[in-house]
Amino acid sequence: MKILVIEDEKLVAESLIKIVLQLEPSAEILGPLSEVKQSIKWLSENTRPDLILSDIQLADGISLDIFTEYKIDCPIIFTTAYNEYAIRAFKVNSIDYLLKPVDRKELQAAFEKFHLMQSKFGDAGYVRELKELFVNFNNSKQYKERFAVNMGRSVTLVPVERIAFFLKEELIFLIDRDGTRFITDYRSLDEVEELINPQIFYRANRQHLVHLPFIENYRGDDTGKLTIKMRGIKTNDLIISKEKAAEFKKWFDK
Known part of the structure; x- marks a missing residue:
């Protein structure tokens, strides 16, 4: 062994x-x-x-x-x-x-x-x-339908339908469909991953957890990596590693 x-x-x-x-x-x-x-x-x-x-x-x-x-x-x-x-x-x-x-x-x-x-x-x-x-x-698991985010001293709710992706940059941010960035109280993307439906959210890498309806397309390169383009939202390169490329393609086309 x-x-x-x-x-x-x-x-x-x-x-x-x-x-x-x-x-x-x-x-x-x-x-x-x-x-x-x-x-x-x-x-x-x-x-x-x-x-x-x-x-x-x-x-x-x-x-x-x-x-x-x-x-x-x-x-x-x-x-x-x-x-x-x-x-x-x-x-x-x-x-x-x-x-x-x-x-x-x-x-x-x-x-x-x-x-x-x-x-x-x-x-x-x-x-x-x-x-x-x-x-x-x-099939029986219940997933969160809305997330609390901070707006200055106020807290508001963002429904899942408006979420484009979650981003890790020291803090965990929620990015909505307009590209607005909200601070959440989550400590890691792992916590968020436990709360969302894996059929429509995908952990692209250590920094990004993306929502399927807001993915416009993806393209590959010579190394086997994939780059995701989000619909109507400007982001830094959102990369899928070569090792995860096949898994992502299967999820995307499910």
């Missing part, structure tokens, strides 16, 4: 690898990798591992952004000193979420869960039932 370790603290990485090899002595350890950019590059150039052990807070950002930029289909065990990312973690193939310092027994339980999942996912009937469960869950 090949296990990729993503951890930016050297001593923590060494300790984690030591525990992993005690629990899974036949495992081949890959890494450790310490940055988001480094991890995206590694995953794009190497055969996917059987399992990823990843810290969430890395030197240049949060590791969850790795899996936003690079679509990965292997299980992930997250380790972190914080619990604020738990919901988003479980949306990207996470089989467990361990708080630091990582407890040996908890990691052992996570490995047992991983091995159980390996056998389960070999059962076509189980996989079919699991997919139906998620479809039913997504």
